[in-house]
Amino acid sequence: SQTIHQWPATLVQPVGSPLSLECTVEGTSNPNLYWYRQAAGRGLQLLFYSVGIGQISSEVPQNLSASRPQDRQFILSSKKLLLSDSGFYLCAWSVRDQPQHFGDGTRLSIL
């Protein structure tokens, strides 16, 4: 069966520090991968989408970037965090015509 892992579960970072969140999927090949951000009291906002290694689409201009160095690995990064980057970050995967499945998320707090 397929599983998705995100880490870390929680992260507290100072403003201006770099960021690296990792997501890996097991049990499937060539999944579509997604990064969403969930701000307090709001729904989920799609940040990045990837259909394959090295192929990244960005949905909104922002202080973040994403990379897909391996088929089942998706990384969310920033060179310098802003206060507005705080939130709950969720990774998701899907294949062909199946719905998206989500990881357990990373709670990011910026101080």
Add this chain to the structure above:
Amino acid sequence: AQSVTQPDIHITVSEGASLELRCNYSYGATPYLFWYVQSPGQGLQLLLKYFSGDTLVQGIKGFEAEFKRSQSSFNLRKPSVHWSDAAEYFCAVGRYSGGGADGLTFGKGTHLIIQP
């Protein structure tokens, strides 16, 4: 552009009572529709989906939803709620069944509170 409206931010229901969570969407073609549930500090779990065919779809945990094209709605229902149903519920719409290039568009969620 597609959009999803969940008009109820909070809903309080007594344990054992019936539940209906509202969802309205805006989309130019036949959408793919989803309901997800999120427990505090957790990721999203898929409850059910509508792709095509029968407009009444059954999901996990005793939930069902009905697609009404004329009303652009996809309301979630459960005949008798349990205390464990307390969570945040999200309705979502997509152009493709797996989300595709646009991902999914989510509503802002409805927080369900269960009274003993």
